[in-house]
Amino acid sequence: MTTETPTNPTLVAGVDSSTQSCKVVVREADTGRLVRQGTAKHPEGTEVPPEAWWEALVAAIEAAGGLDDVAAISVAGQQHGLVALDSDGAVVRDALLWNDTRSARAAHDLIDEVGAAEYARRTGSVPVASFTATKLRWLRDAEPENAARVAAVALPHDWLTWRLLGYGTRASSALGPDLEALVTDRSDASGTSYWSPADEAYDLDLFERALGRAGREAGGADRGDASGAAPTGESPESVTSTADGRVVLPRVLQAEEAAGTTVAHGPVPAGLVVGAGAGDNAGAALGLDATVGDLVISIGTSGTAFAVTDAPVTDGDGTVAGFADAAGGFLPLVATLNAARVLASIGTLLGVDHDEFARLALAAQPGSGGLSLVPYFEGERTPDLPDATATLSGLTLASTTRENLARAAIEGMLSALADGAAAVRDQGVEVRRALLIGGAALNPAVQAVAAQVFDVPVVVPSPGEYVADGAARQAAWALSGTRPRWGLSTSASFDPEPQPAISARYREAQALGSLSRP
Ligand SMILES: Nc1ncnc2c1ncn2[C@@H]1O[C@H](COP(=O)(O)OP(=O)(O)O)[C@@H](O)[C@H]1O
Numbered sequence: 001m002t003t004e005t006p007t008n009p010t011l012v013a014g015v016d017s018s019t020q021s022c023k024v025v026v027r028e029a030d031t032g033r034l035v036r037q038g039t040a041k042h043p044e045g046t047e048v049p050p051e052a053w054w055e056a057l058v059a060a061i062e063a064a065g066g067l068d069d070v071a072a073i074s075v076a077g078q079q080h081g082l083v084a085l086d087s088d089g090a091v092v093r094d095a096l097l098w099n100d101t102r103s104a105r106a107a108h109d110l111i112d113e114v115g116a117a118e119y120a121r122r123t124g125s126v127p128v129a130s131f132t133a134t135k136l137r138w139l140r141d142a143e144p145e146n147a148a149r150v151a152a153v154a155l156p157h158d159w160l161t162w163r164l165l166g167y168g169t170r171a172s173s174a175l176g177p178d179l180e181a182l183v184t185d186r187s188d189a190s191g192t193s194y195w196s197p198a199d200e201a202y203d204l205d206l207f208e209r210a211l212g213r214a215g216r217e218a219g220g221a222d223r224g225d226a227s228g229a230a231p232t233g234e235s236p237e238s239v240t241s242t243a244d245g246r247v248v249l250p251r252v253l254q255a256e257e258a259a260g261t262t263v264a265h266g267p268v269p270a271g272l273v274v275g276a277g278a279g280d281n282a283g284a285a286l287g288l289d290a291t292v293g294d295l296v297i298s299i300g301t302s303g304t305a306f307a308v309t310d311a312p313v314t315d316g317d318g319t320v321a322g323f324a325d326a327a328g329g330f331l332p333l334v335a336t337l338n339a340a341r342v343l344a345s346i347g348t349l350l351g352v353d354h355d356e357f358a359r360l361a362l363a364a365q366p367g368s369g370g371l372s373l374v375p376y377f378e379g380e381r382t383p384d385l386p387d388a389t390a391t392l393s394g395l396t397l398a399s400t401t402r403e404n405l406a407r408a409a410i411e412g413m414l415s416a417l418a419d420g421a422a423a424v425r426d427q428g429v430e431v432r433r434a435l436l437i438g439g440a441a442l443n444p445a446v447q448a449v450a451a452q453v454f455d456v457p458v459v460v461p462s463p464g465e466y467v468a469d470g471a472a473r474q475a476a477w478a479l480s481g482t483r484p485r486w487g488l489s490t491s492a493s494f495d496p497e498p499q500p501a502i503s504a505r506y507r508e509a510q511a512l513g514s515l516s517r518p
């Protein structure tokens with residue numbers, strides 16, 4: 001018997017609106033077959049006008065051949081960023097991204113007031129400058145006029161989901177500024193520091209402590225106005241949702257719940273089912289079909305080490321963030337601020353492309369001849385050193401070669417992630433293999449060194465956009481009510497080849513760097 005591909009298979013789209021770019025994949029809902037894809041760049045910087053994400057999404061949709069034949073879409077996106085909206089649905093100021101460290105002081109203030117252990121107990125995590133609550137506190141203290149205008153607070157993926165549905169500013173959208181239609185999902189909500197993964201509920205006391213204004217969940221029974229919330233394809237009268245003065249927080253959807261259906265606007269056709277969306281790391285876990293025993297190492301703008309678990313994880317020390325995942329479980333995660341861009345920066349210094357960078361690094365010996373790079377180019381989040389700078393040590397006439405420098409960059413970046421992986425394990429999380437994803441995972445030298453710093457087999461999934469794929473899986477799930485199981489193909493795997501010299505040198509270099517910090 002032969003199996004024939006249906007002539008008009010149902011298609012779903014997934015979006016990864018990440019720090020550096022927007023990626024769109026279109027896949028068959030039943031099989032997961034990749035049909036087409038597109039990407040567009042995001043602006044540089046840690047403070048970005050959200051409209052730039054919308055423009056990149058439109059460009060990436062067009063590059064992916066449009067959505068006219070697509071039945072459902074979901075957006076996964078960079079976590080934590082603060083998108084503050086006024087009562088007209090316009091952004092109050094440019095969004096502050098997860099890697100903007102200006103709220104480091106605010107994070108310490110909040111911890112002093114609430115207590116680290118109490119934050120971990122109530123939200124699963126101890127806030128650092130990345131988390132949304134600290135950006136709200138910074139806004140309250142540094143820009144009180146802007147803080148007073150805030151009518152709703154969304155995350156990057158929430159805002160894009162809302163715009164896809166047709167909401168937004170009067171000038172540019174179909175439905176007007178209905179803040180009650182804002183939705184998020186449990187994975188991204190868990191990165192705010194005012195939502196509890198264990199209780200599946202906002203902690204409104206912590207929200208109010210951060211912004212100095214009371215909040216409430218959108219569309220709830222106690223909303224401040226009287227209009228309906230779900231989009232129907234018809235344009236309702238605009239509502240501002242601020243009748244009671246409380247700040248609207250997106251309604252938190254479960255993984256398989258739909259946010260609504262679209263009205264026609266721009267490249268978006270009418271009647272497209274829009275899924276809940278997710279934080280990008282939770283999206284990747286879904287895209288990989290990660291299960292208990294998998295440790296995902298993602299090397300994009302951020303470096304992350306995370307696992308999926310059935311029970312919430314709470315690390316009172318704050319090293320591991322106890323996030324929720326996008327499939328009803330949990331996602332203990334460690335994030336670093338310095339990952340793929342460390343390699344890009346050293347590659348630029350050496351005047352080489354990715355391929356030549358890999359060739360240089362592979363020509364050096366483990367331990368980089370004694371050269372060590374502690375890569376805190378943008379400060380660091382784990383460990384919590386927002387003002388730190390990078391340290392290059394072990395320079396001698398013999399060790400100072402292009403090969404050693406390329407390898408030291410990879411060893412330093414991966415050593416920081418190996419520390420993160422160890423912290424996840426210290427929470428009792430079982431790890432049987434590491435799955436290497438993200439832009440820099442394509443690099444053969446990164447893959448080879450990964451086998452020397454992680455003490456479990458390293459598996460490299462086939463090159464792909466796993467965050468966008470997770471969003472596409474979620475869209476298919478929202479459409480059919482069943483979680484798709486599309487499988488995972490891999491392109492390489494490495495047995496562990498421990499090289500203790502790498503971590504020993506890294507420790508020494510970290511200690512040297514801390515001596516030079518005030
Ligand atoms: N072969 C490679 N070697 C090293 N870095 C790479 C390679 N290919 C892409 N990158 C880097 O990966 C990054 C983009 O990865 P990605 O996972 O898309 O990041 P993000 O999701 O944060 O936008 C860029 O910084 C780029 O320089």
Ligand SMILES: O=C(CO)[C@@H](O)[C@H](O)COP(=O)(O)O
Nearest residue numbers: 018019078079098300301302
């Ligand atoms: O802050 C975190 C995780 O807590 C980052 O992982 C961001 O979600 C950004 O992701 P990338 O753009 O690097 O994929």
